[in-house]
Amino acid sequence: MKQSILKVHPKDNVLVALRDLQADEQVHYEGVNYTVTEFIPAKHKFAINTIAQGADIIMYGVLVGKAQSEIQAGGLLSTKNVKHAANSFLTEGHHHEWHTPDVSNWKDRTFNGFHRADGSVGTANYWLVIPMVFCENRNVEVLQEALVKPLGYGRKQVYEVKAQQLINMVQKGVSVDEVLYTEIESEAEGEKTPKVFPNVDGIKFLTHEGGCGGIRQDAVTLCGLLAGYITHPNVAGATVLSLGCQNAQVSILQEEISKRDANFSKPLYIIDQQKTGKESVMIEQALRQTMAGLIQANQNERKAAPLSKITIGLECGGSDGFSGISANPAIGYTSDLLVALGGSVILAEFPELCGVEQNIIDRCVDSEKASRFTSLIRTYAQRAEEAGSGFDMNPSPGNIKDGLITDAIKSAGAAKKGGTSPVVDVLDYPEKVTKPGLNLLCTPGNDVESTTAEVGSGANVVLFTTGLGTPTGNPITPVVKIASNTALFNRMSDIMDVNTGGIIEGDETIQQAGERILDYVIKVASGEIEVSAVSHGQDDFIPWKRGVSL
Incomplete structure (x- = not known):
């Protein structure tokens, strides 16, 4: 018979309901009988013994709350009778002894990934298009519209097809109820263009709301994050769009890239709109350079790597x-x-x-x-x-x-x-x-x-x-x-x-679930x-x- 309740840690003074428990129901755990005094929804906790007002609530073997009022044995823990509390902590630690799990079944396993010049290995192979500042988001979106579907990275247009079916119904003058309840094709699906670059998993466009307006530390932090993505093992290279006058300067980005990869050698194309001039010139330059980058990215192929690279x-x-x-x-x-x-x-x-x-x-x-x-x-x-x-x-x-x-x-x-x-x-x-x-x-x-x-x-x-x-x-x-x-x-x-x-x-x-994962x-x-x-x-x-x- 499967358990109805669980005590997570020997020190706990609460039990977890693994299913809905009804008022006055008797449940059993490790040879002990418990009677719940009220409805306990699955996933919630009830008191093992009566917990006095102000007393500690212990779960996972640690302090997780204080009783705001007395909680009867078998009573539900809720926001009405429990308030947050946690143990204090010291700077100095104690000796920790780790019992290393047996990995003999895994030590010779490998995965097939994309090997990079810095020794890292990617689980995917992407090209990035990144704005240095939110002012460039629209230009990034223009590039996205121009590149994604023609290069074969668009998703199957299931919902566009379904929307068109509904539009056709509206144009025929159907009623509101017919629009709401008439069945449409559940498997409707548009055609998907084959990938032009089969070894490139996609082009990703990282629009954001930063780069200017906040404090300078925000700009440096953003550049650090963007540098983390550009140097990431799952990335083959990037096209970067800069307005020119923003707080998140290209020089800061380049400095952050060097911190993460002193010998950075991935293709990286940076375009400054205020220097380039007309939008049409900038977009065409971005298209040409991105296409050149994709040719280089497509030269990467998956090869065996040790699990230590994950x-x-x-x-x-x-x-x-x-x-x-x-x-x-x-x-x-x-x-x-x-x-x-x-x-x-x-x-x-x-x-x-x-x-x-x-x-x-x-x-x-x-x-x-x-x-x-x-x-x-x-x-x-x-x-x-x-x-x-x-x-x-x-x-x-x-x-x-x-x-x-x-x-x-x-x-x-x-x-x-x-x-x-x-x-x-x-x-x-x-x-x-x-x-x-x-x-x-x-x-x-x-x-x-x-x-x-x-x-x-x-x-x-x-x-x-x-x-x-x-x-x-x-x-x-x-x-x-x-x-x-x-x-x-x-x-x-x-x-x-x-x-x-x-x-x-x-x-x-x-353990079995962990190994399966x-x-x-x-x-x-x-x-x-x-x-x-x-x-x-x-x-x-x-x-x-x-x-x-x-």
Whole structure:
């Protein structure tokens, strides 16, 4: 018989409902009987014993809240009776002993990727078109319209065909009800032009709202992020459009590129509109240079590479009460496997490390890394409070509805993505990963901003867990969507890639799921599997603007 409840950690004083529990229902776990006193929705928690007002709420073995009022044994934990609370932390860490997982079955595995001159290996091969400032966004969009479909990178025009069917109906004078309810062809599909450059996965256009107007630090940070994309192993080269007078000067971009790759040799074409003159001249020059770049990019072919050349970004979004006990620990085990194989992993989303800071500090390889992490997270928290917010306001309405009622509960589960390996480096946004092992990257908890940052720091695959469902993707790096529960995987099968619901249902262990995910990553990295976000053209790109606007 499958379990109805789960105790995540021996020290916990709450249990997780794995299915809806009715009032007065008796449930059993590890030989102990429990009676719930009210309806407990699946994914939510109830008290093991009566919790007094002001007493600690413990989950994942850590403090995740305080009781605002007495909670009876078997009673539901909610935002009405629990408030956020988290353990304090010290700068100094304690010795962390890591039990390296057995990777004997993986040590000879390889993936087929695109080898770059700097020694990195891409899981894809893209050409970029980037504006230095938002003033150039329209010119970028003109180039996008001119290039994407003719070169064979346009998506199948299913919805254009369906829209045309509806337009035809309107032109015939049909009623509103007929437009709303008449069935149209479900498999309608337009023709797709063959790729002109078969070894190039696509041209990506990274429009944004930055480059000028904010403080100068914003411009430098943006240039660092753009440099991270230009030097990224998944990128063959880039066309850059500059207005000329913006804060984000080309010279800053070039300096940031040199920081990341001192011997940068990819084709890079930079066009300054104020020097070029007429728009028509600029666009034609951009078209010619981009086409020349694509010819060079097409010369790259996939070749075998060791798994140590994979850098995984770890992300969660639309999390639910199952995320921290299925999908997140599963990719945490995947992370540990990759680290043991010499690869790199990026754990970001600093607001979602609230309450587990001491554990992170204890895992840092030296006091310098621990001090930097402490400084970054304290500064971030202080700035949030100065803005009238705080980490305690991190859970979204969707998180709360599905059982993540405090930031510490959400964070304790989110941190499971990082596995158990030592922290080898601590990076501030948008610094580049240079060390194999687990790297911390300071980013917000916002899904797209954090994913954008992880890729800018070098992630050539992103593992993205979700319990509620989200379409988030990235222009140049495959984002693997991992469902925390089977109901979500089935309901949103068009945007989900991997299901870890078997962990909740008792059909699979965390270790088994982690190994299955690593095997999936290898196939994605080799171009054998196209993840849903890529097939849907979900090219989300949002730089993090940390400063005020002037």
